[in-house]
Every structure is written in structure tokens, then in C-alpha cells.
Amino acid sequence: MVNHRISRFPVPELSDLPQDIRDRIEAVQEKSGFVPNVFVALAHRADEFRAFFAMHDALMDKSDGLSKAEREMVVVATSATNNCLYCVVAHGAILRIRAKNPLIADQLATNPWKADLSDRERTIVDFALLVAGNSASITDDQIAALEEKGLTQAEIWDIGAITAFFASSNRLANLASMRPNDEFYSMAR
């Protein structure tokens, strides 16, 4: 029957966690008003938790080159192709906020080819979908074509690295059947 647990794997009590992880979780709770479930679902593995959020922050908490909204577009479009409920719902909310657009997340998640995108955003999302779906076939000519459309080498790396990181996150969340917090569904609509 219907099952509302957060994860298939152990979910520790906050009080049982190492101090640095508690600090991180309490900081996000203060900022967001609730603790996104990914923090508690990964906390049973302290070293993996730290590496995961270190990579997350290195890729998502900056806005030189790709804007923060563009980064979230990559996350939502590629997470949808991997059918990752947690990532689509949670990052869909963040994308709506960052892009100040209540429609864009559902559009990218349902049919990324029909979303309301600028030419630059179209190029970014198309390449992200290629990295997500068939990275083995990427050619030098395809990289050169992105540069001709105005992307820098650093931006191309960012698109690929964000897509790669969420290829991992999507699989972890699917493995754990990680449940998105109810709050995310209605944020910024």
C-alpha cells in the first residue's frame, strides 16, 4: 500500500550525527524552513554525505558563466530523463525561484524540447541531454559547435559536470526511493 517513508535505507536521528553534518542540516533548515529529505537520507554515510555536498556546492553555488537558473535547468531536464522524482520535484522548486518563472520546471521535466527557452538556454539544455543520454558519442565537432554558439569552454564543462553529478544523484535517489518533501511541490508556483 501507499508508503510515505523518506528512504529505503537508514535515516539517523539528528542528534546522532557528527557535528559538521548537524551544522549543515541546521543551516539549511534555518534558511528553508524545513530540512530537505536528501540531507537526512544521505546522513547515514558521513563521508559520502560530505563529498556529495562538497561536489554539489562546487557546481551549483556559483554563477560565473552559467547562471544559477541555467544550472537548475540542466538539473531538472536531465533528472526528468532519469525519472528521478526527488530531483525533479526539489530542483523544480529551486528552478522556479531562480528563474522567477512558475512554468519552466514542469515544461522542462515533461518535454524539454518544448520549454520556453532562449536560444542560449536551448543550447545548454540540448547538450545536457546529450551528456545524460549518450556521453560516449560526443565528438570534437559537437564541442566546437557549442563554442560557435557562444558557450565558453568553462561553461561546457559546467553543463557536463552538473549533468554527470546528477546522473549520480538521480541513481542514488532512485535506489533509496527518496521522497521529496511535500513543501517542494507547491513552492513558487
Place this chain on the structure above:
Amino acid sequence: MVNHRISRFPVPELSDLPQDIRDRIEAVQEKSGFVPNVFVALAHRADEFRAFFAMHDALMDKSDGLSKAEREMVVVATSATNNCLYCVVAHGAILRIRAKNPLIADQLATNPWKADLSDRERTIVDFALLVAGNSASITDDQIAALEEKGLTQAEIWDIGAITAFFASSNRLANLASMRPNDEFYSMAR
């Protein structure tokens, strides 16, 4: 650049339409407060419009056997596998209303295997996905297994017929790049 038109194909003025089609459109407008774009996007072909909505009503406007919410679950889950933006967004809204559940549409659209479903709903959605994705391989044994799980023959037909009708609707909406009304995105969340 970003393009907000309703359809790639002609969108007639209401005043240019046959009376029965105008009546239908005005009735839905009165009930919903706006005209869902599918009505105007199909109106350039009067006979096809009439047949389309006759089939729609025959399959969706009844609740013997499958409930109205179950019918909409079939629509959302199968339309998502066809990446149909119009059907997922518009019928997602209707599903939230009919199921009195603000989460279920996003769940079914993103990962139908992880949605909060009862056992009966799980059986219904799984069969709908089979008809949508590989109807040619359906065996007598699979039909018998559905009956063992408590579905009647009429319910099995309904699941298949709704899935089949939206296989058609999804392709039409994608062909036309039909745009969901902004109102649908936030309804009943």
C-alpha cells in the same frame, strides 16, 4: 526565441465556428473560467473536433468501474511517457482535483513506479504503461492476471481505451506544439 503561441496550426476565432462547437467551448469556459487551449487548437477541423470530444466524453465522463480519478491517473502516467506537455499539465490539474491529492500528478508524471498508489491503482497504472509502450506483446495470460487482481473486463477495456485515446491526443498535441494554459500549472496544488 521563446514563443507563446497556442498551436503551430490555425486557431480560428470563436465567432467563425459552427454553433455546436461554439456552444461546447462556451460551456467549458463557463464551468472552468477559461477556455482550455485544446478546444481552440482543434477547432479548425470541425468534424475531427466533434469526434475527438465524443470519444473523450465516452471514456472520461463516467465513473462506473474505474473512478474519475483512476481515469485521470491513466492519462497522466501515459502522457508523460509520450512527453506530452499539454496533456500532462492540463490533466495533471484535473487529476489533483479528482483525487483530492496535490502531489499525485507530479509523482505519476515523473516516475510512475514511485507514486503514492494503492495496490489497485498500481495495477491500473502498470497496465496502462504496457498498453502505451508495447501493446503488441500483450498476452492472454497478462489479461487473466489483471482479472485475478480484481479488475473486471470492462475496467481492463477502459484502461486500454483511455491509454489508446491519449496515445492519439499526445501525438496531436505534440504535432501542434499545443500550449497548456498557464492556469493549469497551479490549479489544486
Place this chain on the structure above:
Amino acid sequence: MVNHRISRFPVPELSDLPQDIRDRIEAVQEKSGFVPNVFVALAHRADEFRAFFAMHDALMDKSDGLSKAEREMVVVATSATNNCLYCVVAHGAILRIRAKNPLIADQLATNPWKADLSDRERTIVDFALLVAGNSASITDDQIAALEEKGLTQAEIWDIGAITAFFASSNRLANLASMRPNDEFYSMAR
């Protein structure tokens, strides 16, 4: 073991049907010399029967723009990709008659890229296969390219709408394991 029934679902007696449905069936019997099984396999649902044939007639019984043979080419090629025995065999027969070509149906059903087609027919069939297989990815550029090859907007809609209708018919026929009448196999060879 081998099973020759017409459908997995109820097949009503002609005498039990509403008058308008009986009239339609008797008309086709008079014209064809036999009753194609689709008529009896759908008759257990009167409203769906009426809507189905209303859509069929709106799309298939005209020849402005796409010729009747071109319409049947769309049906046979796309029904084959959906492995729909009923539609390939029955509409294969109709295509042979309409195109006055005993080979074209088997060619389109087996390998649509190797059939004896004119350039215009090639364009039509290729687009139908795109709508059948991946309608979500259709771009404005692809539509424009069809217009450059000489198709009108109305013809493009017809190709898409016929393909969409048979996406539905193929799934219904596969659901019911609908059996083509033996007569169809050898007609017009």
C-alpha cells in the same frame, strides 16, 4: 493452442445493437461482401464505436490534399511500427486497391525506407514515422522543411492526425488481439 476468436472482449450479436450501428455494419457488408472484424469488435461500446468511426471517416474518407492512397500509406507504415496485425492486414488490402499496386503494402510494412515511393510519398511516410515514434521532438524547423518540400499545412496536419488516430487504433486492436478477416490477406494481390 491456436485461437481464432475475433477479440478478447465481448462480441455482440448484430441483432442486439442500436439501429445506427446495425445500419453502418450492414452498409459495409453490402459494399465489401463481408463485415470487417473491427466493426464487431468495437460494437460492445456504442458511444466509442460512433466516435471511432466518426474520426475515421473525417480523416480517411476524403482526398483533398493527401490522396486516399497516401492516407493508407500512412496507416500501413505506422501500424507496422506498432506491430498491429489487424491494421496492417486490413489497411494493407485497402492500400493495394487505392494505390493499384500489389506490392506497396508489404514493402511499407516490412521496411518503410525501401518501399517504391515517389519523393512526395517518401516525405509523407518519413514524417508519419516521426509522429508515430517520437512526436515530442518535432521542431518548427522540421515542419518548415516539409513545407519547403511542397506539403501544405493542411497536408501536414492530415499526416499527423491520421498517424495519431492509428496510434490509438493500433493499441485498441492489440489490446483486443483483434483478428483480421481472412479475406483481407489476399485482396488485390
Place this chain on the structure above:
Amino acid sequence: MVNHRISRFPVPELSDLPQDIRDRIEAVQEKSGFVPNVFVALAHRADEFRAFFAMHDALMDKSDGLSKAEREMVVVATSATNNCLYCVVAHGAILRIRAKNPLIADQLATNPWKADLSDRERTIVDFALLVAGNSASITDDQIAALEEKGLTQAEIWDIGAITAFFASSNRLANLASMRPNDEFYSMAR
């Protein structure tokens, strides 16, 4: 435009061929009343021609274990999944003759899961489709299950070897765009 040539590759004159190949071609012409195009399409490579027909005869011209009709069922079902027009049309004709069944070839080519097959034929065709589509995944358990259903080890090899040989023939025929003789389409219907 429409192109009726037999092959994309050289088609030699009968008089230019080595005597053994001429003899083989003249023998088939005498028996069938026409020369199937595969003989002339492969004749430009004498050694490959000889090896090809040696393998063909070793696999197809015997009836211990699998009957000749069962062998042709394997050919038609697997050639259809490879969209090989030549093999489906030519061997479809042979299958109709060998099985004394005018419907079976079109059934197997269009939807092999819905053909009028006995339980034994169903087992044979299902295994052939597995070898054609995903031979890498075949397990010992699957082989053992075939033996439990009554197939001998020699029959299992024959199913696999015929499927393997036509995996090759289908690709050669598609490479050459080999054209089936018109005669095949209507034989034994």
C-alpha cells in the same frame, strides 16, 4: 524517384559466372520458374556465394528435428525484426507453401506474438526472437526451459543457427537494398 534495380552492387551476367554457380542458378530457375534475385545479387562474389548457399542448404534443406515449415517460421519472424524486405517476402512465400497456410507469413512478420501458432511453434519463435534481439543475455536456465518444453538440444541449435544465419542474410540484403522478385508477393496466398 522509384527505383526497381535488383541490388546496389554489381549484378553479373549469367554467362560470365563460373560453371558451378551457373548450374546452381539454372537449377533453381528450372524448379521455381524464375531466378530469385538473391542468386544474382550475390553472384559477383563467387566464394561468398558458395559459402552462403552451403550454409543455407545445411540449415534449411533438412527436416529432422525442426520441420521445414518451422525453419521458415524462424526465418520470417526474425527477418521481420530486422526489417529485411527481401527475406520476409521471399521466405514468407516459402513459408506459406511449407506450412500450407496462406496467413501465417503476414502474421509472423507483423506481430509474431499474435500469430496462429501451436505451443511448440510458439516456443520456437519466441526463442528465435531472443537470439535475434539479445543473444548475449541467454542463460543456461533459458536453455533448460526449452528442453523442458520438449525441444531437443539439436533443435535448439537449429533455431539459433538459422536465426544467426539470417542475421547475416538480412544485413547483406539490406546493404544491397536487394529487391524481392515480384513473383514472391502473391505465391501461395
Place this chain on the structure above:
Amino acid sequence: MVNHRISRFPVPELSDLPQDIRDRIEAVQEKSGFVPNVFVALAHRADEFRAFFAMHDALMDKSDGLSKAEREMVVVATSATNNCLYCVVAHGAILRIRAKNPLIADQLATNPWKADLSDRERTIVDFALLVAGNSASITDDQIAALEEKGLTQAEIWDIGAITAFFASSNRLANLASMRPNDEFYSMAR
């Protein structure tokens, strides 16, 4: 023409790197006798480098539960399905060393279903392939079946987390067209 560069993206000089990254690279060079190219290919992004190897070490440098050889089996099998040359060649070498088996890496990379595996290894590799290929469909029943076969919850997480991490690594290496060092190809054969 043939191109032997290490990466499509910048490869910094060792002397230009932060001290902690230089230390890590010099340590691996001392241990292995050469610097695996992944270290220099990721070094242009210091924070991503640190997070990447922190996750790598958390998942790969332990042997409680899954042995080190079993961890490498997961890497090689799943990296092969992603066609990642760097990961298959480099981790193939490590697997040959850890498993003391010169054949196992080529077996897992070419056909993971035919490799010389124990029952436990078979279970591990099969689940890794499921997480790599279709994590969205994993059910509670499938997790329970793994436990019945003797895997602990911690081992199941490890299989999934390693597969997830290499889903990311494979995409990064393919994005960069990262070149495996020649030394890896012949190690431990």
C-alpha cells in the same frame, strides 16, 4: 587524424596546482609509478577534484561488506555499459590485480552475463547493471530479493552508490574524452 591528448579540457602543470592536490598526485605517482590521467584531467577544477576523490575514497578504499575486488567488478561492468574507455581500461587493470584474475575484466566489460562469477558476484553485478540502466524502476521487492540472496543493506547501498558515482565519472570522462594511460592496458594480464 589520431589524437593522443589526455583531455579536451585544460590540463594544468603540476607546479601550478594547490599543495594538497600536488601531494595527492605525487603520492599516487610514487605508489603506481605513473600518474593516472584522471588526476591531471580533473585538476583544473580544484574543488571538484577534492570532492571527486573524497567520494572515490569513501566508496572504493574499504573492504567491509563488499570486497575491493567486488567493488571493482561493479565499476568495470557498469562503466562498460556507459562505453567509458578511461574507466574500463584503468579499473579493468585494478580489478585484475584485486581479483588476481587476468580474464575477469575483459569478461565483465564485453558481456557481463557470461563472466566467470560466483553466485554472490553474479547477484552484485546484476544489481549494479540495474542501477546503471534503469534505477527508476527498482522496487521494494527487488531490494528484498537481494537480501534473501545474502546481501546486507549496507552492501546493497554500496553497490548502488558505487554505480551512481561511476555514472558520474563515466560521463565526465566521456565529456573530456579522457585518455587512459597506456600502462593500464597491459597491467596484471
Place this chain on the structure above:
Amino acid sequence: MVNHRISRFPVPELSDLPQDIRDRIEAVQEKSGFVPNVFVALAHRADEFRAFFAMHDALMDKSDGLSKAEREMVVVATSATNNCLYCVVAHGAILRIRAKNPLIADQLATNPWKADLSDRERTIVDFALLVAGNSASITDDQIAALEEKGLTQAEIWDIGAITAFFASSNRLANLASMRPNDEFYSMAR
């Protein structure tokens, strides 16, 4: 548990074989120092053995047009897409010898798009992969493009015919779960 047998099907004693087959096997043993398992795995069917090696020799034992190394590149790249362990390992060894390149076999087997290939080799391998994966879609324009890149018609046939032959060999080897001799793994590295 781990199983090291050569084939799922009968493996006859050398002394029980027809003289011509014994001669062939003894010749290869003298030349190679061991008997490749394919010879003993096919020997239970004398006529098929003869036809198989006749085709093999006609396609692989010549070097006009395609060089012997280029022929083996086709074998390794296409056998890898079919996950054929025997063909990848055995012909990988032969390719390393013929191309005098210890890396090329693993590169082609893991990611054929990233291998160290000349432009001509790139064209050859790309076409082989097309014939292996989707021969039905090959167009006249694609053949003409190969000729523009400098391939002769005879070379195009050779690429296609070798790919076709190994489509067959791969399926036979997978059917039999044919085991590569241990010697092949380390040859010419």
C-alpha cells in the same frame, strides 16, 4: 557457480571428426600453438563448420582493398556491440597483431567512437556499426557519401559482408556461450 566449459553444445573428440575438419584443426594448431575454441565448438555440425570457415576465409583472408587490420577492426567493433565475448577476445588478439597496436582492440571494444583511428578507419568503423545496428535504414545517399570519402564499392561490400558474417558468428557464439581460450586475452599486448 563458475563454469569453464567451452560450449553449451556437444564438443566432439578430434578423432571422431571427418578428415578434412581434422586437417583444418591440426593446421591451425600448428600455426597458433593451440586450437581456438571456435573450431571445436562448431565441429559437431560438419557441414555448418565447412560453410562457416569457407565464408570466414573468403572475407578475412585477403588484403586487397581493406587491409587485414581494417577487417579485424570491423570484427572487434561490431562484435562488441553484440556483446560477443568470444569474438571480441579472439579477434581482439588478432587485431593487435595485425595492426601492430596493443591498445586498439580495447579501444574499439569499449568505445568505438574514441579509438585512435585514421580518418579512413573512422569511416570504415562508423559504417560497420551502422550495418550492425540498423542495416534497414541505409540509404543510397549514405553509400554515395562513403564513396566520396574514398572507399571503393568493393570495400563497402567488404565492410558490410564482414559485419553481416559476424552478426551471425556473434549470435552463434552467444547461443553456445562459447569460451575464448585463455591464450587470447594476453596475446600481443
